[in-house]
Amino acid sequence: MAWFKRSPWILHYNATSCNGCDTEVIVSLTPLYDLERFGIINTGNPKHADILAVTGSVNEKSVQALKNLYDQMPNPKVIMAVGLCAISGCVFQDCYNVMGGVDKVLPVDVYVPGCAARPEAIIDGVIMACEILEKKYAEWKKGRG
Amino acid sequence: MNSIYEAYQVLSMAERALVFLVLAPIAGGLLAGIDRKLSARLQGRYGPPVRQPFFDVLKLFQKERIVVNKFQNFNIILFFLFTACSGALFFAGADILLTVFGLALAGTFFILAGFSVGSPYSHLGAEREVIQMVSYEPMVILMAVGMYQATGSFKVADLVQYEAPLILYLPGIFLGFLYILTIKFRKSPFDLSMSHHAHQEIVRGITTEFSGPALALIEITHWYENVLLLGMVYLFFGFNPWIALVVSLATYLFEIFIDMNYARFKWQLTLASTWLFTAVAGISNIVVLSVMK
Numbered sequence: 543m544a545w546f547k548r549s550p551w552i553l554h555y556n557a558t559s560c561n562g563c564d565t566e567v568i569v570s571l572t573p574l575y576d577l578e579r580f581g582i583i584n585t586g587n588p589k590h591a592d593i594l595a596v597t598g599s600v601n602e603k604s605v606q607a608l609k610n611l612y613d614q615m616p617n618p619k620v621i622m623a624v625g626l627c628a629i630s631g632c633v634f635q636d637c638y639n640v641m642g643g644v645d646k647v648l649p650v651d652v653y654v655p656g657c658a659a660r661p662e663a664i665i666d667g668v669i670m671a672c673e674i675l676e677k678k679y680a681e682w683k684k685g686r687g
Numbered sequence: 688m689n690s691i692y693e694a695y696q697v698l699s700m701a702e703r704a705l706v707f708l709v710l711a712p713i714a715g716g717l718l719a720g721i722d723r724k725l726s727a728r729l730q731g732r733y734g735p736p737v738r739q740p741f742f743d744v745l746k747l748f749q750k751e752r753i754v755v756n757k758f759q760n761f762n763i764i765l766f767f768l769f770t771a772c773s774g775a776l777f778f779a780g781a782d783i784l785l786t787v788f789g790l791a792l793a794g795t796f797f798i799l800a801g802f803s804v805g806s807p808y809s810h811l812g813a814e815r816e817v818i819q820m821v822s823y824e825p826m827v828i829l830m831a832v833g834m835y836q837a838t839g840s841f842k843v844a845d846l847v848q849y850e851a852p853l854i855l856y857l858p859g860i861f862l863g864f865l866y867i868l869t870i871k872f873r874k875s876p877f878d879l880s881m882s883h884h885a886h887q888e889i890v891r892g893i894t895t896e897f898s899g900p901a902l903a904l905i906e907i908t909h910w911y912e913n914v915l916l917l918g919m920v921y922l923f924f925g926f927n928p929w930i931a932l933v934v935s936l937a938t939y940l941f942e943i944f945i946d947m948n949y950a951r952f953k954w955q956l957t958l959a960s961t962w963l964f965t966a967v968a969g970i971s972n973i974v975v976l977s978v979m980k
């Protein structure tokens with residue numbers, strides 16, 4: 543029995559853009575939406591996290607930080623692209639420093655659409671990420687022997 | 688309720704210790720769950736289920752083991768062992784001094800674990816943990832001394848069955864102990880070294896570099912520690928088990944309430960206020976008691 547569904551811990555990283563989605567992630571922690579009632583915790587520490595939620599498009603500078611955070615997370619781990627910027631770059635995709643969506647640099651598992659992504663959509667995305675987390679755990683355990 | 692005392696006396700010391708080792712994590716986990724639920728309620732949120740701490744720990748055991756220094760987990764295991772042992776000694780009815788020193792030793796290993804990794808956040812957390820320890824340790828020892836003064840024994844088994852209410856002899860000590868209990872429970876305003884709340888200025892403080900099973904072990908150790916500390920509160924009211932149980936639980940709820948109402952103190956204020964409180968409430972209590980006797 544895997545317990546990831548009951549206790550997914552999130553690391554949130556804002557890779558640039560307008561900060562709209564960034565704020566929405568914070569909003570989903572407030573009493574109105576209360577992420578914690580599903581056992582979801584916004585940890586702020588890659589070593590404790592199961593899900594990496596990225597908001598905003600990736601640029602030449604933030605890609606280093608993003609990869610660094612991802613590498614520090616213990617397996618099994620899932621990446622969630624929150625908002626159109628993180629999916630494709632949105633209105634910023636033609637900027638000279640913007641590389642595009644998160645999936646240009648890291649393997650994204652869940653895409654949460656919206657500009658900005660609504661808190662309900664984000665919570666929905668986390669629940670979906672949990673399913674993938676459980677699947678990845680099963681695979682990872684098999685691989686380990 | 689007296690039948691509980693009788694059952695307690697029938698058990699040998701080893702059996703009592705075993706009962707503690709088995710039941711304490713369950714009780715501690717439930718307390719942690721109540722804590723999170725109640726904190727959420729006080730903030731106007733719905734809050735996670737009461738079983739949530741168990742889910743967290745079970746999940747952490749399934750995560751990958753990442754080790755940055757081979758001594759880091761060694762220290763955490765010693766932290767766990769010493770805390771569990773001092774708790775077992777306490778509930779077996781052994782010497783309270785031994786319990787207090789065992790707990791201090793466990794805290795030392797936790798600090799060493801914080802220093803053994805590379806992260807500056809962890810180092811900062813460990814430094815703050817040292818300050819916290821310096822703040823609360825005098826009061827913990829004064830508690831043991833005060834209890835000895837009142838009853839003439841250091842043995843927990845004698846203390847808990849002392850016929851007169853200890854709280855009447857040691858009101859100051861009790862207040863001082865209540866004050867440092869906030870530090871020991873890692874509650875605001877004294878959660879400098881690591882906080883159970885998600886966001887802190889030093890990431891996760893002393894536990895920043897611990898992941899997966901090691902973090903789960905730290906969590907379980909805190910459960911043991913919390914039950915042990917509530918057991919110490921119980922001692923003050925040991926003359927009547929019902930009152931003692933209610934007061935221990937009320938103390939825990941009170942700490943949650945304090946936690947919700949305060950912002951984090953700076954370390955200077957933490958140290959100064961704790962020592963001041965220890966001096967005023969604790970030492971004066973001891974002095975008055977020695978004059979009276």
Ligand code: SF4
Pocket residue numbers: 558559560561562563564597598599625626627628632633656657658659
């Ligand atoms: S998707 Fe929209 S709201 Fe979100 S960061 Fe990009 S531009 Fe801002």
